[in-house]
Amino acid sequence: MSTLIHGGTLVTGEGTAPVECGALIMAGGRIEAVLDHWAPGQHYDGDIIDASGCVIMPGLVNSHCHGVTPGPLFPSAARALSEEAWLGNLDRHLLAGTTTVLSLCGLATMEQVREADKRHAVNVRGATTHLPSAISAAQIADGAGLSGREEGIGVEQMLSEGAVAIGELGGGQTLGGGGQDLVYLPAAIGRRTGVRVSQDEARRLKEAVLGRFVDATHYDFEEFAQAAREARLADVIDLHDLAELIRSTVTPSVTPAIEGIRQGVHAAARLGVPAIVHSASATAAVLRELMVDPRARGAKVVAAHVNHTSHTPTEARELAALGREHGWAGEASAFDLLDRRHTVKTREHWDLLLAEAGLVQIIGTDYGHHGQHDRLIAAVQDIAERGHRSLQDAVAMATSSVADLIPGIAPERGTLRRGLVADVVVADARDFRRVRDVFVGGERVVAEGQLAAGARR
Ligand SMILES: [Zn+2]
Structure with a gap:
């Protein structure tokens, strides 16, 4: 059984110029030929x-995914998503042309990663943060998603069982970032006061108390009082108690x-494997x-989402440029x-x-609100159309450069x-x-934009 795809603009992923009206032949699961022309009617x-x-x-290779396996969710090891939810996330990746994902939740076991890999057409790879x-x-x-076995596993064991990277090291949930604003801080304030604050209100309150760098000496009382009033909290809780609640939840x-x-990173x-840091x-x-x-010398480090908006644009640029000087790679998240x-x-x-x-070598998605992040393939087009890279180089950022x-992550894949292996979009x-x-x-x-029978297994 073989398949011919012809007539489109063929981009190999290796950075070579696109071939107009190129063609590709697949057979036995592999790419049999890449042709620069196919006469219609032949x-x-x-x-x-x-x-x-x-x-x-x-097929795109997305090195920054969450919520794509059973097991602990995010670096905070939150309760696992339902089977329907993680399969649904994999469906969305596949429908957007992503054929390989790396789960950066970090505390899932390789058994859980393999379960996801087996159940879905998307190639699911695992990373580890099994560090004390x-x-x-x-x-x-x-920690609601932890089973109690995680302390006994360790990074070495995870790598020997097939994990391909150490990461994601750090995350917004454990570092007083976006995950705190979205989930934990509104929950803690709600439990204490009965008032449900929004993500933006939570962030404003948190930054008034701890600043953008989670610094206990920051405390801007005037801004805090204003933020508390606008979040309808000023009459329901003493402001010092509220500040203490925020500190004890976040820090x-x-x-x-x-x-x-x-x-x-050490x-x-x-161990000679890549580390992916938040x-x-x-x-x-x-x-x-x-x-x-010195203990990190020689480590291959990928700085994840170097475009994180907790940095100011100038801070993000300076940190990425410093990373470039030290041989670190940068991933930008859509x-x-x-x-x-x-x-x-x-x-x-x-x-x-x-x-x-040289500041960004690869692109990923990270995880949008309830898994509704933008499509990686849209990011490829965006980068080419804005003139940041040629089309072939933009494609490489989500394929061969990641491999x-x-x-x-994707041996024998990521290139036509x-x-x-014939992973093709x-x-x-x-x-x-x-x-x-x-x-x-x-x-x-995926056929004509719809999941085919073989997508879920
Ligand atoms: Zn992150």
């Missing part, structure tokens, strides 16, 4: 897909979470420290800054970092080349979000 003995008006590229301090940060911030997990980042240097205002100091730490704009409402950081050469940077050339067909290992798992 006889072919097998399935034929006319991709006129489309772009043909390798990262586990205690999770236990303090949440206890921060110190162990920062120590967990150190432990993870382990990466020792870049945000709360981690800027420890990342700067690790760039010159979050929902392109289309949805529910959690990230500015694209200033994204454009600033992508405009400068090169994190060697275990003879002999490699066909999308509307005018709007990449309209993904038409997706093949994983040569099997058509």
Whole structure:
């Protein structure tokens, strides 16, 4: 059984110029041939897909995902998503042309990662943060998804069982970031006062007490009193009690979470695997420290979401440039800054970092509100159309560059080349979000924009 795709703009993922009216032949789950021309009407003995008006590229490799496996969710090890929810997240990745995901929740077991991999056409890979301090940060911030076995597992065991990276080291939930604003802080304030504050109100209250760098000496009382009034809290709780509630909710997990980042990068240097670290205002100091730490020397470090909006744009640029000097790689996350704009409402950081050469090597999605992040393939088109990269280089940022940077994530994938595994995407050339067909290992798992029978297994 073989399939011919012809007539579209073919982008191999390796950074070579796109081929107009290129063609691709798949057989036995592999790419059999990549052709720079196929005469329409020429006889072919097998399935034929006319991709006129489309772009043909390798299945995308997304190195920054959450909520794609059973097991503890996020670095705070929150209660696992339901099976329908994590399968639904994988469906959305696949429908958007992503054929390989790396789960950065970090505390799932490899058994749980393999379960997700087996149940869905998307290739699901695992990473590990089974480090003493990262586990205690999770236990303090949440930990409802922990089984009690995590302390006994360890990074070495996870790597020997197939984890491909150490990460995500740190996260907004354990570091007083967005996860606190969205979930834990509104819950704690609600329990104490009966008032439900929004994510924006929670962030404003938190920053009035602890600043953007989670610093107990910050406390801006005037701003805090104003924020409390506007959040309808001033009459229901004493302001000093409210400040104390915010401190005691946000800060206890921060110190162990920062120590967990150190432990993870040291382990990466020792064990020769990539470390993926959470870049945000709360981690800027420890990342700067690790760039010159002798125990971190030689570690391959990927700074995740270098465009995180807890940094000012200037801070984000400076930290990424310092990382570049020290040989760190940068990943930019689309979050929902392109289309949805529910959690990230500015694209200033994204454009600033992508405009400068060498600050961003790869792109991912991270996790939008309830998993509703923008599509990685939309980010590829955005980067090309804004002129930050050529189309071929934008595609490489979500395919071959990811496979090169994190060697275990997508071996024999990420490039359209003879002999490699046939993970292929066909999308509307005018709007990449309209993904038409997706093949994983040569099997058509999205057909005409709909999940095919083989998508869930
Ligand atoms: Zn993160």
